[in-house]
Amino acid sequence: MTTKFLIEQIHKKKSFLCIGLDTDLDKIPSHLLKEKDPIFAFNKAIIDATHHLCVAYKPNIAFYEAYGIKGWQALEKTIEYLNKNYPEQFTIADAKRGDIGNTSTRYAKAFFEDLGFNSITIAPYMGKDSVEPFLTFEDKHTILLALTSNQGAYDYQTKLIDGKELYKIVLETSKGYENAQNLMYVVGATKASYLTDIRKIIPYNFLLVPGVGAQGGSLEEVCRYGMTKDVGLLINSSRGIIYASNAENFAHEAANKAKVLQVKMEKELKALV
Numbered sequence: 001m002t003t004k005f006l007i008e009q010i011h012k013k014k015s016f017l018c019i020g021l022d023t024d025l026d027k028i029p030s031h032l033l034k035e036k037d038p039i040f041a042f043n044k045a046i047i048d049a050t051h052h053l054c055v056a057y058k059p060n061i062a063f064y065e066a067y068g069i070k071g072w073q074a075l076e077k078t079i080e081y082l083n084k085n086y087p088e089q090f091t092i093a094d095a096k097r098g099d100i101g102n103t104s105t106r107y108a109k110a111f112f113e114d115l116g117f118n119s120i121t122i123a124p125y126m127g128k129d130s131v132e133p134f135l136t137f138e139d140k141h142t143i144l145l146a147l148t149s150n151q152g153a154y155d156y157q158t159k160l161i162d163g164k165e166l167y168k169i170v171l172e173t174s175k176g177y178e179n180a181q182n183l184m185y186v187v188g189a190t191k192a193s194y195l196t197d198i199r200k201i202i203p204y205n206f207l208l209v210p211g212v213g214a215q216g217g218s219l220e221e222v223c224r225y226g227m228t229k230d231v232g233l234l235i236n237s238s239r240g241i242i243y244a245s246n247a248e249n250f251a252h253e254a255a256n257k258a259k260v261l262q263v264k265m266e267k268e269l270k271a272l273v
């Protein structure tokens with residue numbers, strides 16, 4: 001998917017919401033457990049009920065790998081369902097991969113070609129040759145972890161190297177990678193106050209911003225400091241939407257939670273024009 005198409009979808013739907021499909025058998029409504037594939041049944045219901053309120057879905061791969069081959073099959077069915085029925089949705093494999101070049105090439109093939117995701121999250125730690133294999137795919141996006149939402153982000157990411165924070169070095173260095181136009185970055189919503197500095201380094205790139213809802217980040221603050229004239233933001237919420245209810249009408253309740261965020265986003269988009 002091109003970035004231009006993603007921006008068009010954001011304006012069409014008046015939303016830059018990404019719904020995280022962090023599907024956990026211990027948390028989904030118990031009536032689904034008798035389904036042949038409870039993970040897919042849950043995802044399908046959530047997607048069908050929320051697709052008009054969001055522009056992206058982000059399955060976190062850990063939640064599928066945790067169930068072995070069955071989890072992997074549920075992931076495959078979910079991305080196939082999205083690509084077939086809602087091809088306008090931007091899909092993110094939250095896999096946080098990155099390895100030596102020839103291994104990264106295989107990861108890229110797995111998520112971009114075999115599974116058909118539009119994008120993947122990547123850890124920058126192993127450097128240029130671990131990231132560039134993902135960037136060679138046209139109209140696929142590599143979402144590099146810059147400043148993450150968790151407490152551990154302060155262990156390394158904000159540490160100074162020659163007087164500069166490590167996350168700033170990640171941003172500046174990656175701008176020089178081949179096909180850097182295919183880069184997006186992760187910045188946690190809990191780190192909104194850093195966004196002014198971040199936008200000085202990457203004024204245009206899209207940011208994937210997790211951490212609103214369950215982790216306590218503020219959508220309004222993220223928009224205040226991180227929004228660009230082309231929006232430039234995909235704000236993710238996972239648990240806060242998909243586990244809104246355990247009742248039979250869980251998908252409807254999830255849509256209600258998504259709607260609350262979409263309405264706030266519509267307001268932010270109005271202020272932009």
Ligand SMILES: O=C(O)c1cc(=O)[nH]c(=O)n1[C@@H]1O[C@H](COP(=O)(O)O)[C@@H](O)[C@H]1O
Pocket residue numbers: 020022060094121147148149150186187188210211212213214215236237238239240
């Ligand atoms: O790459 C991510 O998506 C990510 C980066 C980050 O810094 N923080 C973060 O929470 N995430 C992911 O975003 C989702 C957040 O989920 P909720 O806290 O339930 O909304 C999870 O899938 C996390 O793995």
